[in-house]
Amino acid sequence: MTWYKDWFGEDYLKVYPHRDEIEAKKQVDFVAKVLDLKLAKKILDLGCGNGRHANEFSGKGYHVTCLDLSSVLLSLAKDKYGSASCICFVQADMRQIPFANAFDSVVSFFTTFGYFKTDDENLQTLKNIEAALKPGGSFFQDYMNKKFVIENLVPYDSRQVNGFEITQERNYNRAEERIEKKITLKENGKVREYFESVRLYTLEEMKTLLAKTRLKLEKTFGDFDGSSFNSKSPRLLLVGKKEPST
């Protein structure tokens, strides 16, 4: 099975318990400021996972559509946050986003990009963000800093979390420019294995992809503290707008 169809379920949440509502609140506060979201009403959270960011946006009064491929994560998001009247849920692949000119903003958190084998498929995601946005609408993408990831790669680690042993093996596949990870969970003598494989794009490479769309990059940041992006930044945060129609 394709890695991202297999991995993003309940075990994914067990490996990342710190990717929680507290972190989401700080990130959403930051994004609401940098995107100038005062007038924005409709937001698409692309690859929303368990809905932690959508819930924060909804709390600020925005109407949020949570889109994700994982029925497990969408169902958890619905159970937890579905009673909030301003969130709706859509199961779809980011290569086929079923919206056109519908949103004031499209946001995507925690490296929900670069999952596909070909550059064309990854570009298709950007083209779909463009299509889903109203002209002049804004986008925000929280992605990895390629140089930082390669230089700080930890090949192996293992930890105990809530009764699980979680082992992660990481590798930079230079030929394909992908960061690859094998995740092993051991629980009560049972072993489950998952894989991740994400294409790493530099800022320049992201600019080349964006130049093939009507998404205009306006700002970058190196993390959610608002620091400017440089080669040592832990993250690459991209902020911009869909060009208004001519």
Ligand SMILES: C[S@@+](CC[C@H](N)C(=O)[O-])C[C@H]1O[C@@H](n2cnc3c(N)ncnc32)[C@H](O)[C@@H]1O
């Ligand atoms: C790293 S998680 C981030 C989740 C969420 N944004 C967060 O910060 O908690 C990536 C998310 O993208 C979703 N995803 C993976 N492949 C997808 C695809 N092809 N189309 C749409 N969503 C996908 C996963 O199910 C998962 O929820």
